[in-house]
Each structure stands twice: as structure tokens, then as C-alpha cells.
Amino acid sequence: MASLRIAHIFEQIRLGGPIYALIGLSKHLVTIKPDCHRIISLLPADPRAVRQAAAAGLTILSGPNKTTIKQELAKADIVQVHFWNNPRIYAFLRAKNPPMRTIVWCHVNGLHPPHILSQSIFDFADLVATTSESSFSLPVLCSQPRDQVEFINAGADFSRLDGFVPTAHDEFTVGYIGLVDFIKIHPAFVRMCAAIQVPAIRFIICGDGNSLKEISRQAQEVGILDRFTFIDHVEDIRPILSQIDVLGHPLCEETYSTSELALQEAMFAGIPPVVFPYGGIDRIVSHERNGLVAQNEVDYVRAIELLYHNPEERKRLGKNAAIDADGKFGSQRTALRFEEVYAQLMQKPKRNHRNSFQHSEYKKDLSANPGAWEMIHSLDNIGDEDFLDSLTNSDTQAELAEKRISHMGPNMRNHILQYRIYYPNDLYLRVWAGVMFSQSGRHALAAAEFKECLNNGLNSPRIRRYFDTAVSLCANGTVKS
């Protein structure tokens, strides 16, 4: 039987869970040869991830042009869109593409904006697969036809841990593995580390991310930097896991996380995790069976201390963690599920995807400020009120809304910037980026955003005031509008 050909659409291939999940998946899919996975990274891929994928026999097309993308889509039996809410993925969903069979695999849980699973995803796809069971509590999922939604966990490739052996070490070691960014990690991460009362404790932070410097700064500020070891992303995770006694995996309340491959791997290695119940994590970790689920910061600190003082309990939880990870997760299980859904999809003909983006109301909104409206539509009426107020209300009301926007959390701030970069000519996205920069003390960047608005016709009194304030707070602070 000829191998199916799958085109995978990513915004950008980086090192991390999704590419490892795909590599693991490709090893176990019997109906698809590894080289029949065509991975399209809409932005240029991280060369390190390209090397790893190539070593597994996968083909990555890094930042291909539109013609190449369309050729790949036309040749594919199935197109698999790897979903996070970002402007490039939505641009792909909106594009006029050839007839396709489509599955959207959601790598976010959809519980908090901006990573909403919008109705437009369901309108687009033949099948939507979530990677977190927690997503099934969402009204948007409940309202879909049952045969259009599946749960397919992204399983870790446990063969990466073949030959794993814990090593003896003197210090009690708490590890965090994964993206080092406050869009994911709990904001009080360092403060909690500092509060743990354990002698000779060590913290290993393994991974890349935008918040490495900030975590280091905070650790310095509270006098525990010497207890931290920072390790860049590693291909072989075994030497890191071998030094860790407890996985401290505290994610923020708004986390979009789902399958958490690093967590699965640590559990498989017999390392008990301490987590918060946010996102999809409490579907992976069962409190007091295979780890500890903390309800607040104090709880987290006490949980780590408890595991230090009770090595037998640590051992028991670790043993259960290994049993549960082996029994529930892993890329082999993911592959079996995909074999089923790919077969199900192949029963359907390829079709044109005329979707909700063609609606006239939607198009009307886009006639001015298309970037801002695209961002609002991606939120699907969840957490979009302040953006609507900013766009459609008087100066006073808009200013109040923009004040609230300036205080939004890391995930939404990151989201605004992604849209701002993708739509550089959209002046409202510049206003929102500007108020956010001002709030972060980035006054020169804020001034640049407001100046662009003033130069291009968005010159209401509040924008002039924003500009003057930003400039006055710059280190030189002399330019006037």
C-alpha cells in the first residue's frame, strides 16, 4: 500500500514539544513513511530543529513561498494544521488553497485568551483534534458535531529515554524543563524557589526562552542565583533528568499548555512532578498518586519541602508517575489514534474550504484596520471587549479601554505584538503595542508607535498625549509632537 502524504502546517518550527511529538509520531505510524511527512514552517525554521527532523527522516520546508505551499497542499492526501492563535496560521486558514482534507491539531487548550479555539477553526477543518481533555469543557467544542472533534494527546517519544539511569548527587535538585518564558511559567517562580526551606537545594532550568534574563535577575535580587544552573536546550535530556529529584513545573494560571512533553518524559523517568492545576496539567498529574498538585504558591513551596523530607513518598510518587506515563502517554499511542483519524479522513473527498472568513459582516469589519479586526476575530468574542472599545468608542472611553489593555497579561501582550508585527501598517495595533510598551517602561518604543499613528492620521488628542508622555519619559525626553 502506498504511503499517505501529510502536509503539516506550522507557524514556525522551533525546538520543543511540537517537533518532538511529530518526530515520535512519525516513528510509529505504519501507513506513512517518515519522508511522506512534509513539514511546512511558514516562518524560517530553527536550524537545530531542522537537523533533528532530518535525522528522523522528516522533510522540513523552511519559509517556502506561496507557490511551493500550494503545490505541497495539492499533492498532500491530508493537510494537518498545527494550531496556536497567531496571525500567520489564520492567514493560512483564510487563504485560497486547493481542495484539501484537513485536520487541525490544537496545541493550546483554548481556555484563556488569546489562545481561543474559535468557531472559524471548526468551520475550516474536516476534523479538529484537541491535545487536552480540558478543552472539552469549552462551549465551542460542545456545540460541534461529535464526529468532527477528537482528543489526541501529543505523546512524548519515550525512546529518547532509553538507557536512562539516575545519577547520585549531593544536593536536592528541583528541575524545570521547557520554554523559559513568563507566557508559560508562573510569575512567582523565583519567589517560590526562594521560599523553599531546604538545605543545599539546587534548581536546574533547562531550555530556551525570553525570560531567562529576568529569572536570573530576580534570582540575583533575592540572593539565590548561586543555587540556579541554567542549561540551554539539549537534544539528549537524559543527563539532565538523571540529576533531578523533583520536577518543579509551575505554570501560570493563563497557561495554554496541553500535553507537556517535558512533564511526560520526567514522569516516565520516575521523577515526581509538583504542578499547579492550570491548563491541561491536572489531567496529566493526579494529586498524591503520581505527583503533587499545588493550589497556590504556599502549597507549591510546601509540596517541594514535603518531597525533600519524605524520600519514600518521593519514591512512591515517582514509581506511579513512571507507571502512569507508560500506560497513558507516549507517541506510540498518539500514532494509533492518528492512524484511525487519517483513515477516517481518507473516506472523505478533498474539498474547497469556504469558511466563515467569507461572511459579509466579517469582510465589512476588515475594511479599516484589518490587522486589529483580524486579531479581534481570532478571539471569537472572548476577552475582546477592550479592543472593541478602543476601536469604536470616543476618546474618553477608548482611553479607559487602552489603560486596561496596557495591563493585560504576558500571553495577551505577546499576542498583540505578534499581530502588530504581522500588520505593521495597522495603527490601532500600534496604539495597543504603544500603551503596552509604556506600561513596561519601554518609552522609546512606545513613542515610535504613537509617532507612526500621528503621522498617518490617527491623531486624536489622546494619541498626542500618549506620545508626549512617552517622549517625556525617555532618557532624553525632548521631542514634541
Add this chain to the structure above:
Amino acid sequence: MKTQFKINNGPVVFENYNNEVVAVNLDSGAYYSLVGSCSQLWNLILTNHTVEQISTHFIATLEGDSELITSELHVILKQLEEAGLIIENLSMEPSPAISVTESAIEKNPFNGFEMTVYTDMQDLLLLDPVHDIDDSGWPAASGDLIK
């Protein structure tokens, strides 16, 4: 040869952030990231030091060939001027000579004057501007706080 420069306060705004200077030319819309010795250079220009004083300072504090340091200094000054970030200062008195502290006796290696130009802010995201820092400099937290 120009002997003293100043920041072009007409169209230029800047901020010091994590030991880097981020400057924006509001006329051109270009962003500039100045790190290491280049950020130090910016602050020396800001405090009205002459080119000669700046050159003497870097030769005293950086490990490397003094001719190379001087020549690279003139190159970066030209680049800053061409970018519209600095202009010749014809009017101001120079500051007193820069004192070299004891700690500076241990010289740092000279790695050039590093300035990166961005026509949009995408790469500036690497400067980590998105995190929600409260007044105390910590990311804002919710829930029960460890005091």
C-alpha cells in the same frame, strides 16, 4: 575632524534597558540597539565628552590595540551620525576627563562597538519587552503570594 558630538534630540528618543541602549529615529522609523562598549559610548556622548576623552577612556579600559580601538571608534561615530542619532556639538564645553576606577584597571577585551539596526521591531522582541513587570520590578502575580 569633528571633536565633539551630542545626541540628536530633534527626532531621536532612547532608553537604557538591561545594559543596552535602544534608540529610535522617529523620522526614519528605524530602531537601533547599542550593546557593550557601544552603549557606554552613547552615555559618554550624552554626558558631553569629547571624542578625544572618549578615545582615551576606551584605550585605558579596554584590552586591545589602541590604534584599532581609536579607528573603530571613529567608524562607529560616523555610523551613528549617518543614522541621524548624533550630530556635531559646536557649542558645549566638554566635561571633565573621565576617571578610570580601580575596577577598570582589569581591562575587558575589546570586541568592537556593536550597533544593530532594525527597520521594524520584530527582532527587538528578543529584548523581552512583553512581560508584565509591576512597580517593584517583578512580574505581576495572582493568588496567594509568598511574602
